[in-house]
Amino acid sequence: MRREGMLQHLLYLLSRSRLGGPVRGLLNCVVPKQPVVVPLFPPLLGHRMWLDLQSQKAYWLGIYEREVCKALLSRVKRGWTVADVGAHIGYFTLLLAKLVGPSGRVFAFEPCPANFQVLSANVALNGYRWVTLEQKAVTNCDGRIILNAPRQRYPSQVSIVQQGGETIEVEATSLDAYWEAMGNPPLHLVKMDIEGAEDAALEGMKWLLHQQRPIVVVEIHASDDGTESKALCLLKDAGYSLRSLDRKGWPKVNPTCRGHILGEP
Numbered sequence: 384m385r386r387e388g389m390l391q392h393l394l395y396l397l398s399r400s401r402l403g404g405p406v407r408g409l410l411n412c413v414v415p416k417q418p419v420v421v422p423l424f425p426p427l428l429g430h431r432m433w434l435d436l437q438s439q440k441a442y443w444l445g446i447y448e449r450e451v452c453k454a455l456l457s458r459v460k461r462g463w464t465v466a467d468v469g470a471h472i473g474y475f476t477l478l479l480a481k482l483v484g485p486s487g488r489v490f491a492f493e494p495c496p497a498n499f500q501v502l503s504a505n506v507a508l509n510g511y512r513w514v515t516l517e518q519k520a521v522t523n524c525d526g527r528i529i530l531n532a533p534r535q536r537y538p539s540q541v542s543i544v545q546q547g548g549e550t551i552e553v554e555a556t557s558l559d560a561y562w563e564a565m566g567n568p569p570l571h572l573v574k575m576d577i578e579g580a581e582d583a584a585l586e587g588m589k590w591l592l593h594q595q596r597p598i599v600v601v602e603i604h605a606s607d608d609g610t611e612s613k614a615l616c617l618l619k620d621a622g623y624s625l626r627s628l629d630r631k632g633w634p635k636v637n638p639t640c641r642g643h644i645l646g647e648p
Contacts, residue, residue: 427481461482491516531550576602578604622648
């Protein structure tokens with residue numbers, strides 16, 4: 384195992400052990416207090432990102448949402464056109480850009496101004512010219528909407544449905560309308576993480592689900608109360624099979640499941 388891989392694995396094991404709290408606390412004492420450019424571990428070895436290492440160590444160590452990464456690594460092909468809905472500061476945008484290569488396209492949507500600024504810097508830092516950045520929220524309509532964002536440096540829970548924090552007025556679009564304006568080119572995969580707004584976003588891409596039939600990797604944020612998720616019902620009604628990425632073996636699930644879901648036509 385290469386030295387950086389050994390370090391990554393050691394830090395990962397320590398962070399997941401009973402010593403996780405003290406280890407993370409120790410790292411907080413030695414890493415910079417301000418955002419810095421850092422080299423990344425696999426699956427983005429060779430890439431760099433602006434990160435706040437006080438709160439974003441998982442990106443640096445390559446341990447962020449590992450099953451989502453595995454799903455993308457196993458599905459996305461070179462030359463594909465994909466959408467990253469809720470791109471945050473660009474971790475999955477960079478992974479998707481790496482996977483599709485210069486013959487593919489990535490469309491990354493991030494409405495929060497602070498996040499979008501860092502997203503833009505991270506894409507430029509890695510020279511991905513085939514990434515199109517859109518400072519827009521994705522929902523079921525076009526126009527202006529109100530976002531709620533926690534008062535953090537790079538808020539990760541920006542939402543149009545969850546309350547609290549700072550309110551921001553932003554531009555919004557549906558994926559159906561956005562894609563139609565481009566002439567409906569092929570769309571092969573959508574990764575979506577938009578903090579509870581996935582119901583509206585999937586409703587706003589019904590045409591794409593039924594006609595283009597992209598793979599969908601979505602995080603369902605609704606409370607796990609046994610009720611069906613509207614977002615997953617939309618996928619099921621479009622003929623998609625649903626698998627839970629949070630369970631061993633990625634078993635098939637029904638629309639009452641929550642968490643990270645892989646939807647395939």
